Amino acid sequence: MFVVAFDQLARRLGSAPTFESVAEFTLLFAAVWWAWSGNTVYAARYGNAGRLYRWGTLGELILVAMVALTLRGDLGDIAGFFALAFGANRAVQAALHLWVGRQSPELRGFARRLGWATGLSALVWAGSVLLPWGGQGQLVAWTLALLLEIFTPILARDVGRAALPHAGHLPERVGLLQIIALGEIVTQVVGGARQQRLSAVTLLPALCAILLAVSLWRLYFDQARTLPLLGAHLQGRVDTMLAWFYGHFPFTLSVVMLSVGVGQSLGSGSARQAAVLQQFVAWPLAGALATLAFLRWTTLRLMGRRTDRSLWALLVGAVLAGLLGPTDLDPLRLHALAAALTITVAVLVATDASTRRLGQIEQRVTARLAEDPEP
Template sequence: MTHGQPDTLDLQDPGQAAFSTAPLAEQKVTWLELFFDLIFVVAFDQLSKRLGDSPGLENIAEFGLMFTAVWWAWAGNTMLAARYGNETRAYQWGTVAQLISMAMLALTLRGDLHDTGFAFALAYFANRALQVVMDLAIGQELPGGAPFARRTGLAVLVVALAWLISVWLPPGSTVQIGVWCAALLVDLLIPVVVQRRLGSDLGSLPHGEHLPERIGLLQIIAMGAIVTEVVGGSRQQALSFVTLFPALSAIVLTVGLWRLYFDQARTLPLLGAHLQGQLSRMLAWLYAHLPFTLSIIVLGVGLGHGISAVDAKKDAVNQQFVAWPLSAALLTLVFLRWNSKRVTGRRGPDRSLLAMWAGALAAAALGFLDLDTGQLHGLAAALTVVVSLVVATDPVTRRLGQIEEKVTEQLSEDSATDDADQPGSARTDATSANPPTNSDTRNS
């Protein structure tokens, strides 16, 4: 993420937002969470196959809807663990049950909705119902309760009922899909509305290290799906330079995207929420990962099917599935970096933002050129690598990383001090004894 050790840094220097200090207790990703995330390898693979089998406008729209539903199911579970810890009985047992519901959901992602719409709606209802149970159970289990979880659970209950009603609607019909869209939109807005209702009394915030780690793991899964698609596409062709070069270019492109995402300060918006109450920037950071992950999955479809394509018509379609998703991924990275800079209050020129903007425009331009698969993949890989090198060598990138490391280190040291002062006390006990404020907004 950064290069070398951070320099001595004055967090109160002019032009930079003033960071206060708040404890950040350690919270590691558990084996159960890793197993839960592994289910999304299957889900992404099923969605990729669904899109690649029939890349028409109707199927693209259905793919987008189903992908958003799958991503939000993951986000709900992940945010619950990041807000209230991953060691509560409600979370552990609920995650096991959600894991099974997601496995069943993954089975329904491929195929015509006229055949699978009933099963998809039923599986997703089960997932949302389990989310309600987990939210309300955690609200009861934790000392002092969890106001965010309780209010969220009651709101998601309405969403779950809408999914249940859709089970009895004609599978794949406009009415059923319309109910899904409305329910999903409400679901996505619930955290924003609850946050506004609670305001400064927000019961907890996501953990400053745990949540970025979980999100990063999901991006690795998505980028791994690109490699899977490329290998699958290569199997359809005889091994030769003509097929190996596009495959190698696709893998180099994936490495470039990996560097662009991980070689930056990724937690500043979340730290800003903990230390400055910048909750809207934290939510913007979280929601921006939806289009980024979506772009990565679609890009994998374009790269893999481009290698396996055997006629010019399919090759032209796959070209659009490379150019536009790559452009969208770079634009999302532009937003993520801009949002991080807003947290620190830093202004002035940023060559990384300019490079990513230029890369996004150049990637979109690839969709209008007459290119074969080798040329398309080679140019896309070269473009991504150049942009990643510019970002990696940018002093602003290094400076943002130093700020992130310094603040995280301070919060971890404060947490260790608090633990030493309260031997034998659970994190939840400490939280209940000291109600959260804007500068100390984490429940157990």
């Protein structure tokens, strides 16, 4: 269901790729991403074998499907339906947390805080239906409701040590979402190429876009992805774990926006539209590389280091990607330069001795936790 919702959001942005639509897209994307993260982290914290979780997840998925159905048309026409569906999703999530707090005394402090915050957020979403649909007041209410939920785990991180997510399950689910987001690039590229006659002129930019997606996949999975979460289990570094997890939001957002840029630019007609779509390639790629640099930094910080060659490669790559924005490029040159840049950064990261060492540390720590779950 989350796959469908992300695809609907990409199509929504692709139908009118203007800078004015980015803020609306970002807010709606943040809501769907947070619904996914709530279900994912809940399962990683408390397990997914209970009957209540299965019934709750079924309800959440049905409501996410309803959210996806509302993601069409003008916001002024669909905002109330979106708010009701999403608010009901948050109410289910709140009930799950409150149930955990009732059943597990050792988890009560953390679970109840998340439950009450999520429940209040659900009320705000439902109450926003009474405001003008798509108006500034409603959008502010949605933003405040999301911020309430986002900051609650940060403010409750001390008691959150009693409910750390599983060191293996959470990275696996987070990685799966990134694969889905990167796959959206291929989906949008195929859709954009179908609008043009099949020829080398359309195939070469599409090939470059696919190479770009594969390079981003390699860059993401070359990271020692579980070390911040392992550090929370071994050292109680909940702040680093939260920075690592929240850092995935801008990466997923950038990748989905990038999919719109590379896909729509293949079928763009006017020079003005091509210029706008060029920004939707340059800046999301810069955002994706910058976010990967941040994720790298969280891991290095945990190891007591500040930088390495890979971090600098990612940062320089983000700057160079941003410089593609103001240049005047046709789709072939734009996609070729973006792919060449990303491939170069991926090679630099893959051949960095620090990448290999971090991977070895990750394997040793994972094996230690497997032998002794209570550090």
